[in-house]
Amino acid sequence: MAAKARELKNQGVDIIGLSLGEPDFNTPEFIKDAAIQAVKDNYNSYSPVDGYADLKTAICEKFKRDNGLEYQASQIVVSTGAKQSIANVCMVLLDPDDEVLLPAPYWVSYSAIATLAEAKSIIIPSSIEDDFKITPEQLEAAITPKTKLVMFNSPNNPSGTIYTEAEYRALGAVLQKYPDIFILSDEIYEHINYGTPYFSIAAIDELYDRTITVNGVAKAFAMTGWRIGYIGAPEWIAKACNKMQGQITSGANCIAQRATIAAVSAPASQIQYMVDEFNNRRGLILNLLSKIPGFKLNEPQGAFYVFPDISSYFGKTIKGKTIENANDFALFLLEEAHVATVTGDAFGNSDCIRISYAASEEDIKTAVERIKNALS
Known part of the structure; x- marks a missing residue:
């Protein structure tokens, strides 16, 4: 999936990366x-x-x-x-x-x-x-x-x-x-x-x-x-x-x-500004994803990921592409919505995908809107 994302970027495609497992802040x-x-x-x-x-x-x-x-x-x-x-x-x-x-x-x-x-x-x-x-x-x-x-x-x-x-x-x-x-x-x-x-x-x-x-x-x-x-x-x-x-x-x-x-x-207070910002983004992405039919969500209590269950899409054909599993779904989002996520298969759960909210609010809003449009 990462190789495919790089390939598309090299072709000039505007890919929004919500796959990274690292903060988007600078070191204090x-x-x-x-x-x-x-x-x-x-x-x-x-x-x-x-x-x-x-x-x-x-x-x-x-x-x-x-x-x-x-x-x-x-x-x-x-x-x-x-x-x-x-x-x-x-x-x-x-x-x-x-x-x-x-x-x-x-x-x-x-x-x-x-x-x-x-x-x-x-x-x-x-x-x-x-x-x-x-x-x-x-x-x-x-x-x-x-x-x-x-x-x-x-x-x-x-x-x-x-x-x-x-x-x-x-x-x-x-x-x-x-x-x-x-x-x-x-x-x-x-x-x-x-x-x-x-x-x-x-x-x-x-x-x-x-x-x-x-x-x-x-x-x-x-x-x-x-x-x-x-x-x-x-x-x-x-x-x-x-x-x-x-x-x-x-x-x-x-x-x-x-x-x-x-x-x-x-003390932890020295980095609380980052935690507070992640918390704001958590609320934002959960609110936006909850409006997409077929996304089953829980509320994560830590880290900077959501891990929605998207198995309701399995067996469906969207825009000519059949979704059989989380790999197919993540690839569909990459190719059709130009949003990079990570398949849940990599984490031992084949019903979900990982979406990182270690990204700007603008990127989160744009990415979720793209996902919503691609699935509609």
């Missing part, structure tokens, strides 16, 4: 200032594999302040983006034929990383009627003697769903019965939250010693290109990730690490 000035100061201070040498000591200390303080989690510096590993953090964890924990439970919808790279680690992904489905959340009963039914890891992502990409403390505790009660299963909690969208009290699953005392908390600065601080992610984990897992990373990329970019100290040390 106080973070850029920290990076500039790092350059002036001659940070230019290889960094420690697991990150600068003062950055790891700042991350520990962030975990305690924002999540109520107590980590020591020896439990922190800084990586080249949260994707590498997740890959490190999978490479050190998973053996061939281990099973990884993925509550769907899930971020596209989870299943691919599990495959690279020679493990098998087990998809636990959800639907828009359930607000894209799985139940404790579903979780337990998916567990087998081969289950090694379960990956949670809240706020979720692509649905924007947030698990509440009560919901996580109910899922955690199931996992307490299976002490050999590890939990990876991807919290990269933590601060892009529209009012749900945030809860980290590692805050459940009985699960702390087998939970790996993944976070980073890409989304909340508009730093996608700076490539800094990190984990808080049991010390033995952190040490193993350090060894793995040391043979692949070594330490993350030195200037980006110095800038990240400023980011993770800042």
